[in-house]
Structure formats: C-alpha cells, structure tokens
Amino acid sequence: MLEQGTITIHTENIFPIIKKSLYSNHEIFLRELISNAVDAIQKLKMVSRAGEYSGEIGEPEIQISIDKNKKTLSITDNGIGMTADEVKKYINQVAFSSAEEFIRKYKNASEQPIIGHFGLGFYSSFMVAKQVEIDTLSYKEGAQAVHWSCDGSPEFTLKDSSRTTRGTTVTLHLMEEELEYLEPARIKNLVKTYCDFMPVPIKLDGEVLNRQKAPWRESPSNLTKEDYLEFYRYLYPFQEEPILWVHLNTDYPFIINGILYFPKLKPDVDVTKGQIKLFCNQVFVSDHCEEIIPQFLLPMRGVIDSTDIPLNVSRSALQTDRTVRKIGDYIAKKVGDRLKELYRDNREQYINTWKDLGTFVKFGVMNDEKFKKQVEDFIIFRTTAKLPEQSTSETPTTQIQSEEKDVWQQDTNEEQENLKYQYTTLKQYLERNKERHQNRVFYCTDESAQATYVELHKKQGLEVLFMDSFIDTHFINFLEREHTNVKFTRVDSDLDQTLLDKDKAGEIVDPKTNKTRSELIKELFEKALNKPKVNIRTEALKSDNPLGTPPAVVLLPEILRRLREMNALMQQQTAEFPEEHILLINTAHPLIQNLANLSQGSIIQTDGQSPTTELVNMICNHIYDLALMSQKGFDAEGMKAFVERSNQVLTQLTEKATK
Numbered sequence: 001m002l003e004q005g006t007i008t009i010h011t012e013n014i015f016p017i018i019k020k021s022l023y024s025n026h027e028i029f030l031r032e033l034i035s036n037a038v039d040a041i042q043k044l045k046m047v048s049r050a051g052e053y054s055g056e057i058g059e060p061e062i063q064i065s066i067d068k069n070k071k072t073l074s075i076t077d078n079g080i081g082m083t084a085d086e087v088k089k090y091i092n093q094v095a096f097s098s099a100e101e102f103i104r105k106y107k108n109a110s111e112q113p114i115i116g117h118f119g120l121g122f123y124s125s126f127m128v129a130k131q132v133e134i135d136t137l138s139y140k141e142g143a144q145a146v147h148w149s150c151d152g153s154p155e156f157t158l159k160d161s162s163r164t165t166r167g168t169t170v171t172l173h174l175m176e177e178e179l180e181y182l183e184p185a186r187i188k189n190l191v192k193t194y195c196d197f198m199p200v201p202i203k204l205d206g207e208v209l210n211r212q213k214a215p216w217r218e219s220p221s222n223l224t225k226e227d228y229l230e231f232y233r234y235l236y237p238f239q240e241e242p243i244l245w246v247h248l249n250t251d252y253p254f255i256i257n258g259i260l261y262f263p264k265l266k267p268d269v270d271v272t273k274g275q276i277k278l279f280c281n282q283v284f285v286s287d288h289c290e291e292i293i294p295q296f297l298l299p300m301r302g303v304i305d306s307t308d309i310p311l312n313v314s315r316s317a318l319q320t321d322r323t324v325r326k327i328g329d330y331i332a333k334k335v336g337d338r339l340k341e342l343y344r345d346n347r348e349q350y351i352n353t354w355k356d357l358g359t360f361v362k363f364g365v366m367n368d369e370k371f372k373k374q375v376e377d378f379i380i381f382r383t384t385a386k387l388p389e390q391s392t393s394e395t396p397t398t399q400i401q402s403e404e405k406d407v408w409q410q411d412t413n414e415e416q417e418n419l420k421y422q423y424t425t426l427k428q429y430l431e432r433n434k435e436r437h438q439n440r441v442f443y444c445t446d447e448s449a450q451a452t453y454v455e456l457h458k459k460q461g462l463e464v465l466f467m468d469s470f471i472d473t474h475f476i477n478f479l480e481r482e483h484t485n486v487k488f489t490r491v492d493s494d495l496d497q498t499l500l501d502k503d504k505a506g507e508i509v510d511p512k513t514n515k516t517r518s519e520l521i522k523e524l525f526e527k528a529l530n531k532p533k534v535n536i537r538t539e540a541l542k543s544d545n546p547l548g549t550p551p552a553v554v555l556l557p558e559i560l561r562r563l564r565e566m567n568a569l570m571q572q573q574t575a576e577f578p579e580e581h582i583l584l585i586n587t588a589h590p591l592i593q594n595l596a597n598l599s600q601g602s603i604i605q606t607d608g609q610s611p612t613t614e615l616v617n618m619i620c621n622h623i624y625d626l627a628l629m630s631q632k633g634f635d636a637e638g639m640k641a642f643v644e645r646s647n648q649v650l651t652q653l654t655e656k657a658t659k
Helices: 014-021 028-049 084-090 098-109 121-127 176-182 184-194 225-235 322-345 347-367 369-378 415-419 426-432 451-459 472-482 517-529 558-570 590-600 613-629 636-658
Strands: 002-006 062-067 072-077 129-137 146-150 155-160 167-174 202-204 244-250 256-262 275-280 283-286 301-306 380-383 422-425 440-444 464-466 487-490 508-510 534-539 552-555 581-586
Touching: 028 062, 028 072, 028 121, 028 167, 028 184, 028 283, 062 184, 084 146, 084 155, 121 129, 121 167, 167 176, 176 184, 184 202, 184 283, 225 244, 225 256, 225 301, 244 322, 256 322, 256 347, 322 347, 322 369, 347 369, 347 380, 347 472, 380 426, 422 426, 426 440, 440 451, 451 464, 451 552, 472 487, 487 558, 517 534, 517 581, 517 590, 517 613, 552 613, 581 613, 590 613, 613 636
Parallel strands: 062 202, 275 301, 440 464, 440 487, 534 581
Antiparallel strands: 002 155, 062 072, 072 167, 129 146, 129 167, 146 155, 244 256, 256 301, 275 283, 380 422, 380 464, 552 581
C-alpha cells in the first residue's frame, strides 16, 4: 500500500503558524509526544478491560532513542497503536483529538484519565523537526502496520510498514538549530521537568528517568509525615521545612487533587508570584497558578492537578473563565475551613504555627473578603495578659483528617517556646479591657526595642498586644478600617493617663519662683540639649518602685510616625528616625530628682560657672541618649560621642565620691 494525500487543514499557512506560534517554548514538544505515548498505553488497558483485547499487555514503557549520526530523536510506546484509517482520521485532520472520542466510547472502563484533550499536541514536533515519521501497529487482530511521513508541508505519505510489535514510534529529524535535543542531559532534564509524575516508566539507554508516583494522587491514609516532607523537599530543595499542609482530594464540584504547603514567609517574599505547580493528569503544565487561585494563596507551595481547568492550545497558558474562578474559590474555602478546624480542635498546634501561619492568614484577610469572613474570628495575637489556661485537644494530634481527606502537620523547634506565650483574639481583648480602656488597643511592634514601654503598661495593668510580624504594619491599618470605633496606639506613641501620677507632677519645690519640679527640670533639659525640634515633657510615672521605671522615654506621636513610615514605603526607603519627637522626663525617678537638686545646689565660682554645670549638662545628654537607644541605633559619630561622654560622667562622679 502506498498512499499520498493532503492533510485536512483550514489554511495553507498552518505549518508556519505551528512552527512559530503554537507554543511559546519549543521544548514543550517532548511533553506532548510523551503524553500521547502515555495515552496510547492507557487506551490499551481500557480496551483490555472492556474485553476487546485478549493479548498480553506486557510491562508498559516509553523508550526515548537518540541517533546523533542521523540527527533523529524517537519516542516509542507499547500502547494501542493505530491502523491506517486511524492515522488518516487522527493525524491527517489537524486539531481533531482522538482522546475525546475515545473517552466517550470507553468512559465506563476508564480508571486512569486520558491526557490528550488538545488536538494539536502531536504537531508541536514540527517546531523542532524538518520531517516527522510515525511507525505504528494497532492492537487489532490482523492489523497492518503503517508508516506515515510529513516534511512540514501539508503533503504526507502513508504506506505499509514491516513493524511487528504493537505500539507507535514517532521519529523526529531535527532541524540544525534544534540539535540540543540530541543531548541525553537535555532530554533527562525535560523529562524530569514535564513528565516526572507520568504513570509510565520513561527510559533512555535503559535508564528510567521519571519518578512515576504522584503523591497527590494517593489517599492521605497511605502517606506518612515523611512522605509529605520528602515530596516538599523534592519540589523545593534547600528550603526550610513547611509549617503544615493540606491534601486536597475531591471529585465534587470539581475534580481536584493536590497537596498545598504553607511555607515560612519571609519579608523578602514576593507574594505576587505563585509557586504552586499546575498539573493536568500528572502532566506538568506550569510553575505558576496566578490565573487559577486567589492572590492571597500565591505564597503557598505545592501541586494542583485538575482536569477541570481549561487549557488553550498552549498548555503553559490558561484561559481565565468562570470555571477557573470557581475552582479558585473552592480551594480557598477548603483552606479556610481547615484553618478553622485546626483552631477549634487542636489549639496547641494552631498556636505553635501561628508565628508563621499568621502572616499568611493576615495577607489573605486583607485581600479576600470571603476568606476574611471565614477566619476573622480566630486571628490571634500574643498578649502580655495572664489568661486562664487555653484549651487544647486532650490528646494533641499530629494528623487530622476531614471528609475531604485534608492533612495538616506541624513539628518545629519553636514549639515549646511558643507555648509559653498567651494568645488572644481582638474581640476577646476589647471585651476584657472595656472598663479600663474601652475600644483602645495598645500594641508593640518590636519587643526588644519597645521593652521599656511594654513594661510600663504591664505594671499599671494595661494589656499590650504584640503585632511584630513584617505584615503587621499594613494589618493594623486594615484593622482600623474594619473597626472604625477602635483606636490603635503603639506603646511608644504616647502614655495613657493611667501611667501618670498627676499629684507628684504638680509638687512645688521652689517657693521663690513658684516653679514646680517639672518646670525646673524641663528648663534644665531644654538648655542642656539645645534641640528645638525635641519637645521636652515632664511627667511623673506611676510605680511602686521608682527605680524600676526609666528616667526618660522618647515618644513618637502615632499619626506623625505613620505618615513618615507611609512616605518611606512609597519611596521604597527605610523610615528614618524623626527629628521632631517627644522626650518625656520621669520626674518621679531618683536620678532626675538628684539631677535637679545637683543643679540647684551649685556654687557659682568667680568665673561665673558652676563646678557642676558641665556634669549636669552631660547627664542630661546622657539620659536623652539612653532614651534614644530604645528607639534607634547610633551612627558612628553618635556612638563615639556617647562613649566619650560616658567616660567623662563616670570620671567626674568617681572624683566626687572620693572627695
């Protein structure tokens, strides 16, 4: 038999279009041809189960062969094969996909889905080949093997073949500019990238190149913790262990399989770029799922595999449509439901993971209204309050399963460290403090730098929330928009009246001038510092032990500080410490009282200078620097001046002590 003909197409220019525009990346051709080979093997299994083939199926495999002398690359399967009529129907009619027709016929016998729903996949070979040959023998009894050949024009030849083994070989005669695909290392890399989880062994020179097993297709009950972690390490080598994960396995309202991991989010993470890998029937499609899942889920990692995600002729690009949006909403809802279940059933584990999980949850709440409604009641904050022991599950679990077979797991070195902290929701905080400071929230963004201020609040029974993750600057603004009647005040922005002792602040110490200690101290510091932009305030801080309070603190007004931080953010700069700020002098502190007495008790010498004037000025500057140290670090000149002044102050004080 020898037959010649013209491939049925709608335009004479189809091949130039295929060669240049069918796929954005030429290397995709190998994925398409291997996918077709896998389909051929799955089809053979289906007809065998349907009783239409009684022969031996044998061990399924796909062989890749390279001939550098002939400049050919071949892909061979031992699948169902094709007859001459099937070649005419499925190869010669461009964009007529045999897979869909086959599925309709054998849908009841199907266990492993057919990959090809795309029609043009085979023709991707013409992006890299100047000639393509097909040598195939059908499984049907008495079938004649056939050989098809095409040189990239609409003309083809079809003739009998001497092939004796069932299956199909596709041979590509590579173009000169595409000879990279004759290198075994290149082929191995492509198989690993696109075909690693295809359920058939793919071999090159006798070596199996792919893993075959897709963990997301397994039942969660068949996977161990180490299975999940090993899969994560394989997908994302050299990364920190994930916080926890969810295994999606559902067939309603969509067919979706996958494993999504919560990674530790860092300040430098680009939350606009997804790292979830998209598969279709275990065939790798894309490294990014920006068009499939909501933006707030993009920081997650893992795999989503669905046949209900529509693809255009290029599997690497997705069509944004209503189905995709519904799938995204569904995945988001399952994530929210799982977080809620974890909070309800295993509070201990929820708290353990919150340091990292909280960043993800807050990002989601700020970007997705539906997700916000799901999780807003169990957003928690570390607090200074001593709360009753918080409930956890009686037997902490390491694996929880729902009817969707989602699996969550946590195991970090910070576990015991986190458990010693108390956590509360915002609603609980406001209810607990409504009599002391109704609808006001005191918060801390840097536990080390703001430790002095936190301690002041704690000693007066004022509860402080820690909002110290890198996302909290934005989240506080979000909370203020959500709770318009609540005022959020950072602990170092101003001091609540509860912290001040007004009686001590008004004590008169100089009957002649009728000035209070506060007024005298304010004048003393204004003169010593000589910084017009520093607003000196004097207050007596409440304390049973005055030495336990700071002699002075620097305050940054909330509104001005936020404006400065916002401007810095818009200009992509680090917010500089504002020159205009408040220095609050604690008049109840013994150091301040001693300083006032020292300045008043000075004896004026003949040159008009008090012997203690220099010491008093240095101590004023020293107190100011100590207050600044809790807010910002010194530059080189500032640190040099601080050290020199420290030495001078200590020297003069020791001289006075030895006289």
